[in-house]
Structure formats: C-alpha cells, structure tokens
Amino acid sequence: MRLREAREEVGLTGVTAAKELGISQNFLSEVEHGKRRLTADKLAEAASLYEVHEDELFELQELRRGTDERGWWTQYSGLFPPELLRYFGYEWGAESIRMHESLLIPGLLQTEAYAHAIVTSDSPNTRTSEADQRVEARMLRQRRLRGEDPLRLTVVLSEGALHQQVGGPTVLAEQLEHLLALIEELPDTLELLVVPFTAGAHGALGASTFHILSFPSPRLPDLVWQETLTWLGVIADRARTREYAATFAQCLRKTAGRRGSRDMVHRALREIA
Template sequence: MAPPSSTVAAWELGLRLREEREALDFTAVEAAGRIGIAQNYLSDIERGKRKISEAKLDELIDVYGLDAEEYRELVELRSDAVLRGWWSKFSGLFDQDVLRYFGYEHGAEAVRTYESLLIPGLLQTNSYARAVISSDTPNIPVSEVERRVEARAIRQQRLFGEEPLRLTVAISEAALRQQVGGPEVHAEQLEHLIKVIEQLPESLKLLVVPFDAGAHGALGASTFHIVSFPSPKLPNLVWQETVTSTDVIDNPIRVHQYSLTYEEVVKHAYDRSVSLRFIREALGG
C-alpha cells in the first residue's frame, strides 16, 4: 500500500463520479445543472483538479442513486482529497502540473523511470540535485534552488519505511559518466547509488543500459515515469519531462505505448546485479 495522497484521492473520486454519470447517460451539463454548479466546474472535479464540497457531493450521489456502500467510499475519498499534502507548501515554487505529479508519486505503489542523461531525482544526493537545479539559470532563480533541493529530498522519503515505493529505474550509461557538479559530487552520487541499491534489495531495481546495447525505442527520448497505484480502480499514468515542459499523460493508448517502450529498454539493460557491478566500476574508473 501507499500513504494517503489528496491528489490521488481527488483523481479517483473524479473518475468514479464520471463513471457513474456516464453509466446513467447524463451529460456533464445535465449533471451539473441538477446540483446547481457550472459544467466546467464538474468537469474539473471529474479530472481531479478541483475539490467538491460535502454538500454538493451528497447532492450528486443522490442524483446518481448510489447505494450506501458507494456513498461511504466516495465520502471517504472526498475527506482524503481535501487534506493538504506536503507538496502544498511549495505551491509558490512549482506550477500546478508539477505539484499534481508530486501528489501522484506520493500516493503511488510503483514507478518505472527512464532517464538518459541524469540520475533520476528520487536517487539524487543533495549536492547532485543542487548542481542540476542551479545549472538551469535561465529558468530557476538562485533564491529558489535550496527549496527545490528540499522538495526533492522530501520526495525521496517514499523510498523508505514499511511500505516503500517500488522503483524501477532504467538509465543510460551516459547518466553514470556525466560529471554533474564536478568529480567530487559525481563520485558521491555514484557511492549513494551503490548504497541505496544495497539498502533496498526488494523495492529498488536500477538497470543500466550500456553504450554498446544498440538502438532501442527510448534512445534519445526525454525523461518519463510510468506511475502505478494500489487502487484497482486507477489506471497507470505517465509523467513526461522535457527542457521546457512537463506533462501528465492519462490516455490509455499512449500510456500503453510508453509501457511497451519501457519493456523494450529493459531488454537492452544489464540486470540488477550486473548494473551494480557496473556502477562500482564506473566509480573506480
């Protein structure tokens, strides 16, 4: 299981409300009109982007004719959805899509990550993260760097504890060779990778794609994460990062395409034990 996440709860609540509406063949306009809200507002609720009040949820449940068990589950989801996650204190620092991703990641059961040039954020040391963040001077003010490093460190807490996030990372050999922050920061980062791989044998799998692996579907691709959740009612999501944009992808066909690409990448990667040995060699070399 994963810890509660207001973002995930709001998303599941919205999905379930939309499913109930569509099962009754109501349009969003009709359903919104029944409880006296705008259609756009209901659409945002169904996408998990806005919160619904307890009174309006009661009205909507009544309109949809849901039974007592469904009522209880939806009310519980709404209670979780209105809580403030740790990421809310960074609302002035990150845009809403990034904050949503933090919420999804916090409430996720598993994440599969592909990264071609950098060590993924969940596995970065503070020094490495600081070097990465501070290098983007056109877009990130110096005054924001330390708080962004702090947010990254908080995210990493999901890797530990009784119910850790299951993380599978496929990285190019280039990510191990790029000396972000200089030789000392680079060496510290590789030592950290070795430490966490050994510390988390059941929940962390890091796979290195060597230079001689040949071409694969993600070669040259931007960073992406495939996120899975404990609730069977929630589909997988993809979070994609480019230099100038980020994007949450929930279209089932596109998510499936990313999953197939990831499986292909893994075929070209060393397994966990060989990857660990490779990192040791990179550190020694």
Template sequence: MSPASPTLAAWELGQRLKEAREDHGLTGSDAAKVVGITQNYISNVEHGRRTIAEEKLRQLASVYELPPEELDELVALRKACEGRGWWARYSGIYSAELLRFFGYEHAAEEVRTYETILVSGLLQTESYARAIHRGDGANLRMSEVERRVAVRMQRKQRLLGTDPLRATILMGETSLRQQVGGTAVLLEQLRHLLDLIDECPDNLDLRIIPFTAGSHGAMGSSTFHVLTFPSSRLSRLAWQETAVAMDLVDDQARVAQYSASFEEAMTFALDRQDTADLIRETLKS
C-alpha cells in the same frame, strides 16, 4: 499500504464520479445542467483538479442513483481531499501540475522511470540535485535552489521506511559519466547509487542501459514515469518531462504506449548485478 495523499483522493473521487456518470448514460454537460454547475467544473472534478462541494457531490450521487454506502465512500474521499500534502508548501515555486505529480508519486505503489542523461530524481544526492538546479539556466536565488533540493530529498523518502515505493529505474550509461557538479559531486553520487542498491534490495531495481546497447523505441525520448496505485479502481498514470514542458498523462492508450516503450528498453538494460558492477567500474575510471 501507501501513504495518504489528498491529490490521489481527489483523483479517485473524480474517476468514480466519471464512471458513475457514464454508467448512467450522461454527458458532462447533462450532469452539469442537472445540478446547476458548469461543464468545466465537472471536468476539473473528474480529472482531480478541483475538490467538489459536498452539497454538489450529494446532488450528483442522487442523479447517478448511487447506493448510500457508495455515497458514504465518496464523501469520505472528499474529506480526504481537504488535507495538505507536504508538496503543498512548495506551490510558490512549482506549477499546479507538477505538484499533482508529487502527490501521485507520494501515494503510488510502483513507479517505472526512464531517464537517459541524468541520475533519476529519486536517487539523487543533495549535492547532485543542487548542481542541477544551479545550472538549469533559470538564475534561481539560492533560497529557491535549496527549497527545490529539499523537495528532491523529501520525494526520496518514499524509497525508504516500512512500506516503501517499488521503483524500477532505467538510466542511460551517460548518467554515470555526465559531469554534473564536477568530479567530486559525481563520484559521491555514484557511491550513493551503490548504497541505495544495497539498502533497498527489495524495492529498488536500478538498471543501466549501456553504450553498447542497440537502438530501441524509447531511445531519444524524454524522461518519463509510469505510476501504479494500490487501489484496483485507479488506472495507471504517466508523467513526461522535456526541457521546456511537463505533461501528466491519464489517457490509457498513451499510458500503455509509455509502458510498452519502457518494457522494450528493459530488454536492452544490464541486469542488477551487472549494473552495480558498471557503477563500480565507472568509479575507478
């Protein structure tokens, strides 16, 4: 079972309230008027961006004619929303949207990641992550750099343990050669990739898309992740990163597009053994 996440609890609560509202034939504006709140409040609750007051939750459940047992489940979810995930400690250095992504990733069952130039964040060493944050042009204080590195290392813990995150990660061959932090840092990072491949054989599937691969739909796109969750009630989410913006995607048509792009890119990637062999060859070159 994936670890608990207040962020995921808020999203599940919002999704279930939205489904109940739509099943009852009400718009967000209709529901808001009945219980005396704004449509924006309803929207934020349904998208997991705000925790609803218990009184308002019970009022909505009454309007939606939900059975007592379902109300009990929703009240329990609301209670779970009040917890604090480890990522909450970093609200001073990251946006609310990125913190939400950390919360979703923490509770995900599976992540599928496409990364072209850098080593994926979940696989980075401390030195590699530090070099990225020192060189991102943001002129960060060393204390903030170290906090950001700590976040990377905390996220990475989901690959380990008794119930690890399943991760399928596609990286371009450039990521094995880009001199992030210099030669010593890169070589340490490459050795670490081989260690992770050995340590996580059942939950980490790392594939490299070689320079010799042909053109594919994801080529030229930014980094993106597709997250799947343990609960069948929850849809997949996508997260996209560019040099200047980040976007959490819950529209299922767009999520399906990201998933299709990932599947196509997979057909151009080396298999697991050839990926490990390429990393070893790169270490020697």
C-alpha cells in the same frame, strides 16, 4: 479522474451530468481535472448518477476526506508550477513508479550535492535564492522510499547517466556511491537497471523523462508524467499510458539486468577514482 471515467462509462456528457447534479459544467470539469472537489453529499449524488458501486463510493469518500490534509508540497506553491505540485502529490500517493531517464539520475535517488548541481545549472530560469528550497523539496520527496509503506521503484537509466559529470567528478562519485548504497538498502523495493551503450536502438532511445505511476486501488488508472525542455505534465489517457508502458517494457529488455547494472555502476565509479 475516476469520476470522469464513471460518467463516460454510463454514456453521460459533461453537460448532461452537470445539469443532473445541479452544478455548472465548468465546475464539473474542474472536479474531473483535480482542481476542485465535490461536497460529500454531491459526491454521493454523482456516484448514484454514474452507477458507482457502494464499495467504490466508500473508497472515493475516503479519498475525498484525504484532501483535507495539506501535503508537504503545498508549502512550495510559490516556487513550483501547479502541474509539478500535482505530480509531487501523485508521486507521494503512488504505490509504484516505473521511471525512464536518459542522462540524469532521477530526483528520488539524487544526493543533495548532485541535486544542487542540477538546480543551479539552469541559471537563466532559476534564481540563486530559490536553489536551496528546490533541493530541499527534492530531499523531502525521497522520504517515500522508506517507512511503513515504501514506494516500489523501477528505474531505467542510460549508461550515459553514470558518466555525465553533473557537478564534477567528486559529486558524481558521491552520487554513484549513493546508488550502490540504495541498491543494498532497498533490495525489495528498488530496481535500478542500466541500458548499456551496446544495447542498440529501442523505443525510448533519445526519449525525454517519463514516469509511469500506479496506485494502490485497481480502480485508479495509471498516470504518466512527462518532462521535456518546454513542457511538463500528466498524461491520463489510457491508450497513451499503455503506449508508454509498452515502450518501458521494451526498454527493460535492453538493460543489463539487476546484477549487471550494479556492476556497471561499480565500473563507472572505479573509472572516476
């Protein structure tokens, strides 16, 4: 994506750039969409053509070398569509994520029982034999919450997510207890915020799931991941990502804040008990 931006910044079309680099336009397009990669020499040639600074070229070469390592998600290539596998990779490499969810606890914060209830609820589209693998992948994703360089996560939920009895009251109660435990365990990297029913209308009301991912390098653009019933994918256009960021910021102002949100989780748990 950074190569595509650099090409556009110097005013080169894909056709012209491909010709200058001695590769096909289709190959260059696949490179810019993360499906293929340039050789180290060809990357250096592209950086020169695009007037990329030497420091950034070093960073791009490091990113390129990183693609030699197979991520844990590649073992599930027969289970998930390519776009979702790409998201797992982006999520694993992100520095921070801003998440909006309406009626579900997001996957990074789910218990195994809650995740299993969600996976098996889509019985027309999910084979029973695949359910355990899907849950296993979800649990592996959660390793990003801890470690030497933990993911910084800001999650905005509708109050409805605290009451939707996914898997039944026992599973939901366990899930709410898990949320409270995570809030206590990860105070510096996890911010869980709830939009109460009394908040009124806002830009994300009724919106589908969307995540805004930010990366360690300031040169790498934010990405948006969006899910609907019939579509999922990454949005890289800067104008659109800014729109999502503005909507998320508005949504933050509607939440009950950190302390108020934690109290809401406690109340929802007491209601179940």
